Amino acid sequence: MIGRILALVLCILLLLAPMTGCWDYVEYNDLAQIIAIGIDFDKQTNNIVLSLQFIPTSKPSNGSGSQEQSKNNGLVHSAADTTLFGALAKLQQVVDKNFFYGYSKILVIGEDAAKNVLLPMMEIHDRSPAIRASSYVVFTPGKAENVLGTIDSSHNEISGNTLSRLLETVSSNGASFPVTIQKFMEMLSISGIEAVGPCAVTTVKELDVKGGTIDSIKANVQKEGKLMVSGLAAFKGSSLVGWLDQKQSLGLGWITGKKINAYKFTGSVSGAISDEAYFRVTNTKSKIKVKLINGNVSIDIDLKVTCSLRKYYAFNYTDFLDNKDLSQLKDKLSKSITGDIEAALKKGQKELQSDIFGFGFEFYRKYPKLWNQKYEKEWDEIFPEIPVNIKVDASITNTGTNIRNLIVK
Amino acid sequence: MIKKQKLTREQIFFSTFLGIIGNIVYIHTWISNDTNRASWLASFAGILAIIPFALWLMYISKFNPEGTIFDTIKQGIGKLPNCLLCIIFITLNVCISATHINMFAEMLRVFVFQNTPAPVFMFIMILIVFLILYSDITTICKLIEVLTVIGLINYFSCFVFAFPKMINIKYIIPIFDTSLPRLISGLIFMTSASSELLLFLMVIVSNIPDPFKHRSWVISGIISSAVVFSLAILIIIAMMSPEIAKRIAFGGVNAARLISVGTYIYGLEILVIGTYQFIALGKIIICMYCSWTSLKRIFGEKRPHLQLAFTALAIFITAILLNSYTKSYFFAVFLGRYILLPFSILVLILASISVKIRRNRTGSVAK
Numbered sequence: 001m002i003g004r005i006l007a008l009v010l011c012i013l014l015l016l017a018p019m020t021g022c023w024d025y026v027e028y029n030d031l032a033q034i035i036a037i038g039i040d041f042d043k044q045t046n047n048i049v050l051s052l053q054f055i056p057t058s059k060p061s062n063g064s065g066s067q068e069q070s071k072n073n074g075l076v077h078s079a080a081d082t083t084l085f086g087a088l089a090k091l092q093q094v095v096d097k098n099f100f101y102g103y104s105k106i107l108v109i110g111e112d113a114a115k116n117v118l119l120p121m122m123e124i125h126d127r128s129p130a131i132r133a134s135s136y137v138v139f140t141p142g143k144a145e146n147v148l149g150t151i152d153s154s155h156n157e158i159s160g161n162t163l164s165r166l167l168e169t170v171s172s173n174g175a176s177f178p179v180t181i182q183k184f185m186e187m188l189s190i191s192g193i194e195a196v197g198p199c200a201v202t203t204v205k206e207l208d209v210k211g212g213t214i215d216s217i218k219a220n221v222q223k224e225g226k227l228m229v230s231g232l233a234a235f236k237g238s239s240l241v242g243w244l245d246q247k248q249s250l251g252l253g254w255i256t257g258k259k260i261n262a263y264k265f266t267g268s269v270s271g272a273i274s275d276e277a278y279f280r281v282t283n284t285k286s287k288i289k290v291k292l293i294n295g296n297v298s299i300d301i302d303l304k305v306t307c308s309l310r311k312y313y314a315f316n317y318t319d320f321l322d323n324k325d326l327s328q329l330k331d332k333l334s335k336s337i338t339g340d341i342e343a344a345l346k347k348g349q350k351e352l353q354s355d356i357f358g359f360g361f362e363f364y365r366k367y368p369k370l371w372n373q374k375y376e377k378e379w380d381e382i383f384p385e386i387p388v389n390i391k392v393d394a395s396i397t398n399t400g401t402n403i404r405n406l407i408v409k
Numbered sequence: 410m411i412k413k414q415k416l417t418r419e420q421i422f423f424s425t426f427l428g429i430i431g432n433i434v435y436i437h438t439w440i441s442n443d444t445n446r447a448s449w450l451a452s453f454a455g456i457l458a459i460i461p462f463a464l465w466l467m468y469i470s471k472f473n474p475e476g477t478i479f480d481t482i483k484q485g486i487g488k489l490p491n492c493l494l495c496i497i498f499i500t501l502n503v504c505i506s507a508t509h510i511n512m513f514a515e516m517l518r519v520f521v522f523q524n525t526p527a528p529v530f531m532f533i534m535i536l537i538v539f540l541i542l543y544s545d546i547t548t549i550c551k552l553i554e555v556l557t558v559i560g561l562i563n564y565f566s567c568f569v570f571a572f573p574k575m576i577n578i579k580y581i582i583p584i585f586d587t588s589l590p591r592l593i594s595g596l597i598f599m600t601s602a603s604s605e606l607l608l609f610l611m612v613i614v615s616n617i618p619d620p621f622k623h624r625s626w627v628i629s630g631i632i633s634s635a636v637v638f639s640l641a642i643l644i645i646i647a648m649m650s651p652e653i654a655k656r657i658a659f660g661g662v663n664a665a666r667l668i669s670v671g672t673y674i675y676g677l678e679i680l681v682i683g684t685y686q687f688i689a690l691g692k693i694i695i696c697m698y699c700s701w702t703s704l705k706r707i708f709g710e711k712r713p714h715l716q717l718a719f720t721a722l723a724i725f726i727t728a729i730l731l732n733s734y735t736k737s738y739f740f741a742v743f744l745g746r747y748i749l750l751p752f753s754i755l756v757l758i759l760a761s762i763s764v765k766i767r768r769n770r771t772g773s774v775a776k
Contacts, residue, residue: 014536023524102675129519132675134667182649182667189652365579368586 032097035074036160037131038144040110041117042080048117050087051078051108051145051221052099053160074158076149080216084124090217101130105164107137107181108144108200114233114240119188122238126185133182136167138200139233141243147200149207150225159227166229167198172261174250175230188238191376192360195235196252199243201228234347236354244347244356251344254303254337254392255357257286263307265336277329279307282397288362292370299359299388305337309399319407321399334392341390353384413475415618418626420550423557424613425630427691428606429456430638432505432741434661434688435512436602437642439742440595441655445587446580448595448655449646453639455599456631462607462753463627469760470614471621472767478611478760479706485763494756495703498608501752502703503720504744505605506696507727508737510534513689515734516659520666520678531728538693539721542701543714546616549698553691560687561637564661567680568644570668576647602745605692606631607753612699658734661685697724 038051053076079090092099107125109118125131140147150159167178176198179187187195204225211219232244232252244252253260264278283306291298309321309329348356360379364371375382416424437452444451466478473481479498483491514530522530541552585592610627614620617627645660648667657663665681700720705713731737 011536011540015533023526023529024522132666133663134669134675180667182653186650186653190650191652361579364586365583368583372586 026098030097031100032095034099034101034104035158036106036108036148036163037101037104038076038078038108038110038148039084039113039117039121040144041113041115043112043116045080047080047082047216048084048087048113048121049078049080049110049143049145050084050091051076051148052091053148053158054095054099055158074160076145076159076221077211078145078218078221084121090215094214094217094219101128102132104131104135106135106160106167107131108147108163109137109139109197110144111139111141111240113144114139114235116239118235118240119238122181122185122188125181131181133185134180136164136178137181137184137197138163138167138179138229139197139240140200140202142202142205145221146204146207147202147227149221149223150202150204150227151222152226153224154226162227163200163229166200166227170198170229171253171258173263174253174258174260175246176232176249177253177258188235190361192355192362192364192371192379193358194237194354194356196232196244196356197235198229199231199233201230202226232356234352234354234356236352241354242347242352244344247340248344248347251340251342252348252356254284254305254341255286255288255301255344257284260284263333263337265332276312277309277332278311279333279396280310282306282308288357288359290359290363290366292363292367297363297375297382297386299362299386301341301388301390303337303341303390303392305333305392305394307333307394307396309396311400312405319405321403321405326396326399330394330396333394333396337392337394338390341392345388349384349386349388353380355379355383359383359386413615414545414547416547416550416613416616418623420547420554421613421617421623421626422630422633423554424550424609424695425606425627426634426637427553427557427688428609428695429459429603429631429634430688431605431692431695432509432512432745433599433602433605433638434685435509435659436738436741436745437599437638438655438657438660439745440598441651443587443591444595445655446583446646446651447585447587447592448651449639449642450584451592451595452599452642453635455596456603456635456638458596458600459603459606460628460631462604462750462757463610463631464624465757466607466610466614466760467617467620467624467627469757469764470617472764474619475615477615477702477706478756479703480615481760481767482756482763483706485766486759490759492707494759495707497752498611498756499700499703499720499723501744501748502608502696502700503723503727504740505608506693506724507731508741508744509689509692509696510724510728511731511737512734512741513685514728515737516662516685517682519659519734520662520682527732528729531725534689534693535697535721535725535728538690538697539717541694542697542717546613546698549694550616553694556687556691560684560691563680563687564641564684567665567668567677570670570677571644571648571664575667576644577650578647580650581643581647598746601747601750602741604745604749604753607757608749609695609699611753611756612702658738659685693724697721700724 032054034052034054036053040049042049053074055074077091079087081087081090148159152162171177179197184195184197187193202225204223207221207223209218209221230246232249233240234242234244260281263281266276285304287302289300348354440451441448479491479495510531514527517530518527645664646654648664654660661681662678665678666676668677669675697720701717704716704720
């Protein structure tokens with residue numbers, strides 16, 4: 001009996017021994033919460049410029065911690081080095097708290113970085129468990145540093161938070177689409193698809209370095225301005241090849257079956273007023289069909305769009321929205337959507353020659369053997385010449401709350 | 410011979426289930442390059458292919474229902490060859506548990522406790538298993554039963570949140586995008602890696618009441634593990650694409666990290682880490698129990714707890730010597746690829762020969 005008790009005591013002591021030291025314990029107040037990460041590439045010096053936007057947590061004194069936090073616009077520091085880790089190490093030299101990436105919402109990549117060092121940057125973010133792959137990635141035609149340092153004077157919000165919200169809201173009209181790091185990695189990895197990512201622009205051209213500069217570290221960079229998310233960045237392999245504007249992004253959205261909620265088209269212009277129709281898109285179904293006839297590849301895009309009419313201004317229609325009018329509207333809607341798709345195809349297929357539509361992936365799904373044996377290697381040459389047939393079937397299921405135009409007395 | 414404690418149907422079912430889900434949780438990615446999208450199918454068929462060997466084992470145990478397979482070999486071929494087999498068997502079990510505990514510890518270090526030394530996790534896990542093994546086999550199997558159920562609930566309750574938004578059917582269909590020889594090669598690897606179950610059955614068979622008659626208990630466990638494991642791989646592929654899934658170290662945890670619930674909960678990996686922990690605990694229990702039982706066959710029932718302590722120490726030392734995820738991964742792949750199934754087949758052949766010898770000697774067949 002005594003032996004058993006002794007053995008139990010020994011086991012408890014042994015279990016307690018490794019629990020005395022908490023190797024990973026860290027106080028919340030000792031963390032700098034990273035909200036957004038920006039990466040730029042300086043072509044002249046071949047340096048990587050890393051910008052971090054963070055909220056320095058502080059102990060709540062009077063009032064709650066959240067109240068204190070809301071007053072804080074966040075800090076943006078940036079540092080340049082030949083490696084990303086070198087830049088990170090430099091930033092840690094000026095921040096007295098440990099960087100915590102658990103709440104990182106967005107990764108902003110500048111144009112030059114997207115063109116020159118994208119793959120190693122993505123590899124680091126993908127391999128490191130600190131950054132969640134569910135956070136968004138966004139590209140900017142200028143510098144990522146400028147995007148992060150933009151302070152929106154209209155509301156007290158950190159640019160990282162603003163950007164992530166903008167990404168979620170902007171997709172409703174198809175001007176751009178949110179892409180997570182995970183989705184971007186998938187597009188980079190999957191054969192037959194080229195990657196795309198949302199594009200963010202800022203009105204800020206040059207930032208104020210409020211905290212001064214020391215050893216290529218810029219402390220507290222910021223300036224008042226406005227952020228906008230519009231269009232998409234298109235890639236070929238791991239390099240940025242061009243930008244898609246709103247119309248082309250919308251076209252890509254139609255082809256790939258993205259969820260688009262609002263749509264408008266403008267018809268003939270008469271003076272200051274034009275024929276206009278606004279729709280709420282209730283359902284979109286896109287099908288990419290690959291055909292292989294006598295070794296020639298062709299693509300059929302079948303798109304079914306179901307809409308509700310929200311507003312329309314027209315001169316040629318009758319007061320009542322009868323079937324004839326709706327039929328005309330449907331035709332115009334189909335033509336307008338076809339125009340968007342054609343614009344996207346012209347840009348992606350002919351100009352950029354990048355399969356951002358995933359036609360190659362659809363080919364692989366239909367003919368996996370042929371793809372692996374032949375077409376995967378030749379796709380870059382085949383893709384720009386593939387004929388694409390577009391069929392848009394639009395239907396308007398209701399006309400909103402009214403069935404007549406507004407009649408002015 | 411001493412009458413062995415017999416296990417219930419549920420205990421056998423869950424023990425079989427966990428007997429298979431061992432190192433394959435980590436090393437299944439080894440076949441992904443060959444099998445591509447069909448890796449879940451190769452896993453499913455590979456696990457099912459273990460059934461004939463399990464049936465063979467249970468058939469042999471019919472002739473010695475109260476003993477382990479090694480007892481049968483001892484009675485037929487002799488003490489010395491049996492002793493040699495037991496030493497290899499113990500070594501294999503020690504290696505399996507050491508690789509598994511290493512991969513689990515490093516997974517914790519990657520995702521949760523970056524600064525905590527891996528030996529701390531190893532030590533705590535082994536100590537817990539050591540304390541559990543102080544009990545009798547029925548209690549151990551009851552614990553395995555509970556661990557498996559909680560683990561499964563954890564795993565699938567996490568991935569429920571991935572439906573339907575995060576599931577991409579285009580990543581699954583077409584299922585076959587590989588050649589038949591490559592699919593078969595993946596299937597063989599999975600069968601061989603699943604042979605961890607056969608090692609467990611070699612010992613636990615003495616605790617199954619009338620093993621061959623109740624073979625359905627084991628078979629249903631194997632089928633269930635094949636379904637659950639291949640379903641888990643299928644979900645991971647559907648969420649991440651086969652291209653990404655084949656290059657990640659911890660499929661389930663990585664996939665769970667992508668799931669967000671609303672705007673406040675980012676990542677449900679904690680649930681899947683819990684499942685991996687239960688699997689690790691169950692696997693080490695199984696391996697340590699098998700090693701300990703075989704050690705008792707060599708040294709007799711003298712000071713059994715000292716023998717158990719020795720087994721625990723052997724696992725701990727081997728795990729410390731490995732002390733690397735990568736080393737453990739490739740070592741587990743090596744075991745799965747070249748050692749486990751050939752060794753199991755060798756044991757089964759020797760056991761069959763032993764039965765034959767015994768029949769020739771006695772001129773009768775035991776029931």
